[in-house]
Amino acid sequence: MKDESSWPDVRPALGPYRVPSRGRAVWQLVNTLAPYAGLWYLMILSIQQDYSYWWTLALAVLAGAFLVRLFILFHDCVHGSFLPSKQANTWIGRLLGVLVFTSFDDWRLSHLRHHVSYANLDTRGFGDIWTLTLREYARLPTHQRWFYRLYRNPLILLGFGAIFNFLLRNRLPGRKVQHKQRISILLTNLAILGVFLIAALTIGWQTYLLIQLPVLWLAGMGGIWLFYVQHQFEGGYWARKSEWNPLRAAMEGSSFYQLPGVLRWFSANIGYHHIHHLNARIPNYRLPECYREVPAMRAKEPLTLRQSLNTFRLKLWDESQQKMVAFP
Template sequence: MQANSSWPDARPALKQFRIPSLGKAIWQLINTLVPYAGLWYVMILSIRHDVSYLWTLALSVVAAAFLVRLFILFHDCVHGSFLPSTRANTWVGRLLGVLVFTPFDDWRLSHLRHHVSYANLDTRGFGDIWTLTLREYNQSPRLKRWIYRLYRNPVVLLGFGAIFNFLLSNRLPSKKVQRKERKSVLFTNLAIVGVFLIAAQTIGWQTYLLIQLPVLWLAGMGGIWLFYVQHQFEGGYWARKGEWDALRAAMEGSSFYKLPTILRWFSANIGYHHIHHLNARIPNYRLPECYNEVPAVRAREPLTLRQSLHSFRLKLWDESQERMVAFP
């Protein structure tokens, strides 16, 4: 999409949609947690009764979709937008954090940093996909270029990235965090160990791992893919600190990922990402309402599922052309 400095500013009109609904939030927890637990129960039975493990893996795909949805609800809690109570958002977020293997307070700090630094070439590195400019890549040593190519490979970014982020990286606190964030990591790690020990005594540790690992891996791949296409797509927007504009960053640097209805449900409307970056306090269940009632946000051209598949060929930001490009 071509640069446009005259986007209609939807931010004032979006403020009215920030009020959370307790009923909708509770219903989202029920319609996500209950099926997720039910799938776990069926998968446990399938392993206990020596049903082909392929059936368990097939069910794990559906369970992973529910886990992605749980992560988006966790994400809403991070922004304090899911429930009306700040305290409820915190504690529900911490409990969901155990299920999605992500410490709430630590991830909140890095994610909020992402919201104030995304699309800014001078403040990269907070909760985003590693992105070099074309000039930086050409001036980098051969080893760094090789590592960057490896990192941006879809197999590494999605496949190994899912395991690295959720099983390994999230077990350690982020750099330069305070005691609160470190305690969050410790609480989450201890809770995960507690769940594992309880599972080992009830269903057996082998059964637990045969279910949890593929579900977490598949959900992690789905989550990383969603996060990738939210800011890495044809055209896009990046700018240096002195030229960075919040409205352009939201409307040009964040995608409107137009997904089929079933995928939009499982991703809890995260595809309306340009609206989310215009106002992060809007609950996921009110984003479609925003899109339908505020004409200014409909000025953003959607990114379709088919178009998004071409995003992986985009690797670098070309400052001279102001667009994402492939490797030279």
């Protein structure tokens, strides 16, 4: 692992890439929303014309990939980096929030907290994958160990987690949210209910659920997987508050997920996560050029798709070895 002095502070060099482009942002909305709507139309037809439901599910896989991309655009709006206008980011973000079943203002609060607390062992719990240290795990009662093991199980984390987070958890305010976030959750829920009622009156509620549930589940699995590998990988970086260093947290505690071109497009370049954590105001569509033009960004060792499949065996942070480890 590199020591603190071996990472040059290139954050000032990233400033020029913070400038968003209205044209590129609008084009991303068009090339994502239009195909997503088209896939919904085809899925509705497949059900109404009594095609095998497997055709609907096959289309749902592709629709789920577009919904993941919509969530990353929503994520950029949360950071105010997608469009030049702050107001446009807010309102586009709120509209996209209805499609991705996530309140804009509520998620912005928790996600921005994540950006100032990730990889900090003393401020865990904001938008993180639940991560214990090896010592903490050893001190847990047996039933709590099993609960943690279940949570970290891929089938639970991805399968149940996708439905729990987007269909249930996002519908309710947390304990520490403010009035603005509560109102945002309420309005998002009402908008989702409105979409459901319109669908029930036009295509039928059964058709809507037969499409929306698998699309949301598949997209949720993809989104949780991306979020997982962004901070859970071989080595990594976690530190106590007194030692936490934002430069090391970005360069060592955030992955550079080197995906094939098609998957990189559907994930809207979120794989350049080390750059995103160095400067969250860089729009997704400018991350690749930042990577190409700032040599220090290429010093980060990539996490390949094949390597990422092994990350699920990592469950705990070992403070003595300074790395992620499997269960003892």
